[in-house]
Amino acid sequence: MSNQIKSRPWKSLVELPENIWRSIFRNPLPSSDLGRASTSFTNFFLHLHPVKVHRHSLRATFTLGLGLIAFFLFFILVVTGILLMFYYVPSTTQAYDRMLDLRGTVAFGIFLRNMHRWAAHGMVAVVFLHMCRVFLTGSYKPPREFNWVLGVLLLLVTLFMSFTGYLLPWDQLAFWAITVGTSIASYAPLVGKEMKFILLGDSTVGQEALLRFYVLHVAVLPAVLSLLIAIHFWRIRKDGGLSRPEEEDALPVPPAEVELVHAPAVVMATSPAAAAAAEPVLQKRNYGIQGLVRGPFTKVGNVPDRSVFAWPNLFMAELVVFLITVAGVLLVSLLFNAPLEEPVNIMHPPNPAKAPWYFLGLQEQVSYSAFWGGVGIPGIEVLLLLLVPYIDRKVAGVGRWFARERLLANSLFLTFVIVNVILIIIGTFFRGPNWEFVSPW
Amino acid sequence: MKTPAKPTLEESGDAMTRRRLLSWLSGFGLFGSLIITAFSNLIFIKPRATYGQPNRFSIGRPDDFPSGARVSLDERRVCIVRDGDKIAAISTTCTHLGCIVAVSETGFSCPCHGSRYDQDGNVTGGPAPRALPWFQITLAPNGEIEVDKDTEIEAGNYLRV
Numbered sequence: 256m257s258n259q260i261k262s263r264p265w266k267s268l269v270e271l272p273e274n275i276w277r278s279i280f281r282n283p284l285p286s287s288d289l290g291r292a293s294t295s296f297t298n299f300f301l302h303l304h305p306v307k308v309h310r311h312s313l314r315a316t317f318t319l320g321l322g323l324i325a326f327f328l329f330f331i332l333v334v335t336g337i338l339l340m341f342y343y344v345p346s347t348t349q350a351y352d353r354m355l356d357l358r359g360t361v362a363f364g365i366f367l368r369n370m371h372r373w374a375a376h377g378m379v380a381v382v383f384l385h386m387c388r389v390f391l392t393g394s395y396k397p398p399r400e401f402n403w404v405l406g407v408l409l410l411l412v413t414l415f416m417s418f419t420g421y422l423l424p425w426d427q428l429a430f431w432a433i434t435v436g437t438s439i440a441s442y443a444p445l446v447g448k449e450m451k452f453i454l455l456g457d458s459t460v461g462q463e464a465l466l467r468f469y470v471l472h473v474a475v476l477p478a479v480l481s482l483l484i485a486i487h488f489w490r491i492r493k494d495g496g497l498s499r500p501e502e503e504d505a506l507p508v509p510p511a512e513v514e515l516v517h518a519p520a521v522v523m524a525t526s527p528a529a530a531a532a533a534e535p536v537l538q539k540r541n542y543g544i545q546g547l548v549r550g551p552f553t554k555v556g557n558v559p560d561r562s563v564f565a566w567p568n569l570f571m572a573e574l575v576v577f578l579i580t581v582a583g584v585l586l587v588s589l590l591f592n593a594p595l596e597e598p599v600n601i602m603h604p605p606n607p608a609k610a611p612w613y614f615l616g617l618q619e620q621v622s623y624s625a626f627w628g629g630v631g632i633p634g635i636e637v638l639l640l641l642l643v644p645y646i647d648r649k650v651a652g653v654g655r656w657f658a659r660e661r662l663l664a665n666s667l668f669l670t671f672v673i674v675n676v677i678l679i680i681i682g683t684f685f686r687g688p689n690w691e692f693v694s695p696w
Numbered sequence: 697m698k699t700p701a702k703p704t705l706e707e708s709g710d711a712m713t714r715r716r717l718l719s720w721l722s723g724f725g726l727f728g729s730l731i732i733t734a735f736s737n738l739i740f741i742k743p744r745a746t747y748g749q750p751n752r753f754s755i756g757r758p759d760d761f762p763s764g765a766r767v768s769l770d771e772r773r774v775c776i777v778r779d780g781d782k783i784a785a786i787s788t789t790c791t792h793l794g795c796i797v798a799v800s801e802t803g804f805s806c807p808c809h810g811s812r813y814d815q816d817g818n819v820t821g822g823p824a825p826r827a828l829p830w831f832q833i834t835l836a837p838n839g840e841i842e843v844d845k846d847t848e849i850e851a852g853n854y855l856r857v
Contacts, residue, residue, distance in 0.1 A: 435795070438792070456746070459748060459794070461748040463743065463746065463748065601771065602771065604807050607809075618809075624823065688807065689809075
């Protein structure tokens with residue numbers, strides 16, 4: 256008895272590392288299905304994921320990982336963006352010098368700027384491609400209509416985010432791209448002029464505009480984007496995971512290994528009685544851990560067996576996508592430097608003065624008609640995109656690429672995509688001084 | 697004679713009970729505050745004073761501009777045109793997308809999207825939707841020319857000096 260009391264401080268010291276570890280991570284590395292389930296369930300970062308995920312959702316050829324890549328690019332942008340903020344000053348007299356400092360004196364400065372720049376371009380492209388994936392697989396059909404709407408909003412915020420960042424280096428490219436871009440906005444009926452004035456804080460692009468774009472770029476828009484991303488992700492779960500064809504659930508269930516496992520300490524068990532009830536259980540049993548969730552995915556006692564545990568299947572897939580994304584950004588940043596032109600000279604607009612590449616389709620349209628090209632047609636396009644899930648109500652062909660049943664919808668969408676891509680290509684490569692047609696060869 | 701008992705206001709259902717009135721009022725109040733909040737934010741971010749270049753400025757004496765001169769003051773975004781004893785200030789901000797138009801032989805041309813204007817600022821080609829505006833120009837008591845970019849005047853209204 257006395258021996259036991261004596262050894263207590265020593266014992267708690269010996270157990271200290273393990274106790275700390277266990278207080279942070281509630282579960283040991285899972286070795287059973289129950290463990291896998293409760294690991295997903297009890298870890299803050301992992302619990303954003305479902306405990307089980309359908310095999311179809313894990314197919315790289317179905318999602319191409321585009322949504323994840325977009326999110327990871329955003330993550331890279333937040334990290335590199337915050338680091339760049341330590342050296343950046345949103346002032347017309349200092350901003351450009353700070354760009355030169357990033358090149359010359361700041362450790363890894365040029366590399367961080369490259370990463371931020373290329374990840375930003377990449378995010379615009381990947382978010383757009385993600386939208387194409389969702390459309391061409393018919394994944395906006397009920398109950399996922401509103402998540403499509405959120406996705407369109409995310410695309411718009413991403414574009415605005417990139418656009419506000421474009422001004423910050425305060426070089427010729429930045430200044431004239433924003434001059435052209437904000438003038439396009441001023442063509443909006445009634446509110447256009449006011450909108451431009453509020454956005455720029457002045458009648459022309461200057462110090463006020465730089466400060467405003469900076470605040471939008473580093474605070475307002477990231478907050479909006481994060482909130483929308485959170486709702487977007489949350490809804491994926493609540494709408495029953497990624498879309499998949501009905502037939503998927505009818506496919507034969509692959510044989511599962513049936514093993515008898517001893518239930519580890521169940522964290523979810525709320526009472527000693529419940530813990531006692533969790534005696535040796537059969538591996539194949541489906542735990543109704545998620546509770547009742549609307550939609551076709553999770554029903555207590557009726558979990559589709561074409562699903563696998565998120566740990567490790569989903570998490571490994573996500574890790575791989577993350578590593579590929581980071582590797583891609585690092586590689587591009589090592590090979591190519593972010594452009595930096597001459598400092599702003601309002602007397603000498605470059606000829607031609609071009610907007611960022613993703614707005615060059617818009618600028619090409621604008622060269623035909625300022626109102627229709629810059630406001631009218633884009634406005635209609637955005638409105639149609641927002642309304643897509645409410646116009647197309649047919650439920651056939653969900654969860655498959657280029658489903659035959661969706662020939663009309665897919666053709667219309669592809670036409671929209673191709674026309675815009677062609678306009679961007681014309682604006683980028685085929686327009687020279689005075690916006691006259693030139694041949695790039 | 698006995699009249700049939702009328703249902704009281706509360707029983708009939710469409711009456712304004714106290715509870716209903718209060719919830720209606722508080723809902724109105726909350727919604728109203730939301731709108732006022734949004735509106736005041738909008739008022740807040742619209743600047744009352746700008747810190748950039750003033751829209752009224754003097755550009756020197758008339759003698760600085762010889763007859764036939766077409767001097768583009770790019771920083772002011774205005775072109776001073778003198779023809780004999782007539783002088784005028786024409787905007788050099790392209791009406792299309794806000795680039796600075798360059799003075800050319802035939803008038804003005806925009807480097808961004810190829811808009812072209814004649815000597816008086818009328819559109820002769822390209823996507824520009826309207827002519828370059830003319831600004832009011834006055835002779836200040838000290839003999840200097842003052843341009844007021846807040847006041848647009850009709851094209852062809854010269855100041856005689």
